[in-house]
Amino acid sequence: MNEVSPIVAASSEAFDVQRVREDFPALHQDVHGKPLVYLDSAATTLKPQSVIDAVDEVYARDCANIHRAVHLLSQRATARFEEAREKVRAFLNASKKTEIVFTRGTTEAINLVSHSWGRSSLREGDEVLVTELEHHSNIVPWQILCQQTGAKLVVVPMTDRGEVLREAFENKLSERTRLVAMAHVSNALGTVLPVSELIALAHERGALVLLDGAQAVSHVDVDVQALDCDFYAFSGHKLYGPTGIGVLYGKERLLDKMPPYQGGGDMIRSVTFEETIYNDLPYKFEAGTPHIAGAVGLGAAIDYFSSFDAELIHAHENAVLHYATEALKAVPGLRLIGTAPGKVAALSFLMESAHPHDIGTIVDAEGVAIRTGHHCAQPVMEHFGIAATARASLGMYNSRDDIDALVAALRKVRELFG
Amino acid sequence: MDLRELYQEVILDHGKNPRNHRFPEPHNREGRGYNPLCGDKIALRLQLDGETISDVGFVGQGCAISQASCSTMTEAIKGKTVPEVEALFSKFHTMVTSDDGSDEDLEALGKLAVFAGVREFPMRVKCATLGWHTLKQALHDESGEAKTE
Numbered sequence: 426m427n428e429v430s431p432i433v434a435a436s437s438e439a440f441d442v443q444r445v446r447e448d449f450p451a452l453h454q455d456v457h458g459k460p461l462v463y464l465d466s467a468a469t470t471l472k473p474q475s476v477i478d479a480v481d482e483v484y485a486r487d488c489a490n491i492h493r494a495v496h497l498l499s500q501r502a503t504a505r506f507e508e509a510r511e512k513v514r515a516f517l518n519a520s521k522k523t524e525i526v527f528t529r530g531t532t533e534a535i536n537l538v539s540h541s542w543g544r545s546s547l548r549e550g551d552e553v554l555v556t557e558l559e560h561h562s563n564i565v566p567w568q569i570l571c572q573q574t575g576a577k578l579v580v581v582p583m584t585d586r587g588e589v590l591r592e593a594f595e596n597k598l599s600e601r602t603r604l605v606a607m608a609h610v611s612n613a614l615g616t617v618l619p620v621s622e623l624i625a626l627a628h629e630r631g632a633l634v635l636l637d638g639a640q641a642v643s644h645v646d647v648d649v650q651a652l653d654c655d656f657y658a659f660s661g662h663k664l665y666g667p668t669g670i671g672v673l674y675g676k677e678r679l680l681d682k683m684p685p686y687q688g689g690g691d692m693i694r695s696v697t698f699e700e701t702i703y704n705d706l707p708y709k710f711e712a713g714t715p716h717i718a719g720a721v722g723l724g725a726a727i728d729y730f731s732s733f734d735a736e737l738i739h740a741h742e743n744a745v746l747h748y749a750t751e752a753l754k755a756v757p758g759l760r761l762i763g764t765a766p767g768k769v770a771a772l773s774f775l776m777e778s779a780h781p782h783d784i785g786t787i788v789d790a791e792g793v794a795i796r797t798g799h800h801c802a803q804p805v806m807e808h809f810g811i812a813a814t815a816r817a818s819l820g821m822y823n824s825r826d827d828i829d830a831l832v833a834a835l836r837k838v839r840e841l842f843g
Numbered sequence: 844m845d846l847r848e849l850y851q852e853v854i855l856d857h858g859k860n861p862r863n864h865r866f867p868e869p870h871n872r873e874g875r876g877y878n879p880l881c882g883d884k885i886a887l888r889l890q891l892d893g894e895t896i897s898d899v900g901f902v903g904q905g906c907a908i909s910q911a912s913c914s915t916m917t918e919a920i921k922g923k924t925v926p927e928v929e930a931l932f933s934k935f936h937t938m939v940t941s942d943d944g945s946d947e948d949l950e951a952l953g954k955l956a957v958f959a960g961v962r963e964f965p966m967r968v969k970c971a972t973l974g975w976h977t978l979k980q981a982l983h984d985e986s987g988e989a990k991t992e
Contacts, residue, residue, distance in 0.1 A: 783850075783907050787850075
């Protein structure tokens with residue numbers, strides 16, 4: 426009898442994808458008269474019913490502003506908002522709740538660091554290091570910062586498989602590197618960067634490290650203390666939570682010294698026209714009424730995600746990814762873009778006969794939702810000398826059936842375009 | 844949803860083998876078009892003699908819809924005057940974005956009427972109009988870049 430690897434055996438026994446699918450109402454609909462096959466989770470994940478209910482309940486029951494009134498509804502809303510912060514802390518394994526700042530998403534979290542830390546810390550000639558595979562959200566804020574401060578943006582090249590290698594990284598690190606801003610997982614290619622190793626190298630040179638975790642949180646384990654990253658940014662809506670809510674984790678000693686990002690309510694302790702005293706962490710960085718329902722929804726998403734053994738989710742997704750990789754390789758004229766060993770959850774590809782945009786429209790008519798375009802990562806496209814790719818990306822609810830549906834839809838592309 | 848409505852034979856043919864896919868010499872006008880959503884890029888050059896477009900051609904890369912639209916457009920506008928071309932674009936734009944066009948308008952569009960199916964695919968309107976926006980920019984503004992955003 427053949428031996429079955431324990432992970433595969435465990436995942437098929439303990440991770441029941443059909444039961445998971447029951448939790449996601451958006452999956453149970455027809456598009457263009459065909460059952461929906463959702464393969465665009467890297468853009469946004471669908472939401473389980475428990476998240477939708479949690480958001481509903483904030484508006485239907487606990488609808489009040491937080492940190493303000495003495496009335497009961499406000500107490501309940503405040504408690505739920507702060508419970509969500511504690512859930513995020515535990516999820517990231519941060520040591521303190523004060524290190525968890527709610528933002529609108531990954532993009533705002535990165536901009537917060539670039540405005541607050543960057544403008545107060547960078548000098549002319551300093552260097553900010555990014556990699557070639559970054560999303561525009563982790564390039565443009567640093568470009569703006571460099572223009573404003575006279576610092577220099579330095580880019581670590583990737584390989585043709587879409588990897589960022591230690592040697593290339595070391596070559597670009599210098600005595601002037603003040604910050605490394607890099608993806609934990611690439612959105613266009615699915616590459617998992619060797620961040621632990623790269624963070625240690627950066628720290629040896631005295632540079633801080635910000636990780637863009639938008640594509641990582643649902644696919645790999647994140648432990649900010651073990652990673653020892655200085656900042657970690659992610660979005661709720663890529664972790665089965667609502668849109669419009671995200672998180673910046675920052676080490677307390679860094680956040681403490683950083684000036685506020687935006688001025689407004691909740692971020693102050695006292696205001697006179699002569700002087701304003703800022704609030705404690707994390708409220709110093711949370712000006713204005715936050716997305717209360719969004720934060721509560723993110724808390725519910727973390728509860729949902731954590732009700733599974735994360736290892737089983739990852740093993741299931743990797744099994745589907747492996748199946749999809751082999752299935753796509755067998756499609757005539759199809760070329761995979763991004764083939765880094767150990768990659769997760771995303772398959773970017775090109776077809777000889779059809780432009781990605783046409784592929785997207787044709788498979789959509791078959792009920793299959795994929796992303797087409799440059800994926801807000803134009804330097805990645807530039808590297809491969811292309812304008813766009815088609816990208817299928819996975820969530821915990823995808824199965825081999827979805828991949829079979831994609832491959833069948835790609836057959837239609839070939840029928841039409843030859 | 845019938846994909847054949849969108850991908851008509853004429854469109855597939857022009858998408859694969861775009862006509863006037865070269866820069867005309869001489870030329871005195873140029874436009875550049877870019878769709879930031881999908882990365883499609885075209886450059887269009889034409890020779891304007893008085894009010895008449897005597898020659899036109901383009902190079903670029905993009906989806907079947909954008910390439911076929913640009914290709915059929917170059918065929919349709921060669922030899923026409925600027926006001927005639929503007930009237931044609933107006934009818935074309937109405938056709939791909941709404942049901943408001945009249946039968947006479949559709950007739951006036953000739954071969955370009957194969958793009959009528961685009962209006963069922965709102966995400967693809969920008970593909971079908973990229974060439975036309977670039978043409979407009981070439982005719983009216985000798986610098987800059989036409990964007991469909």
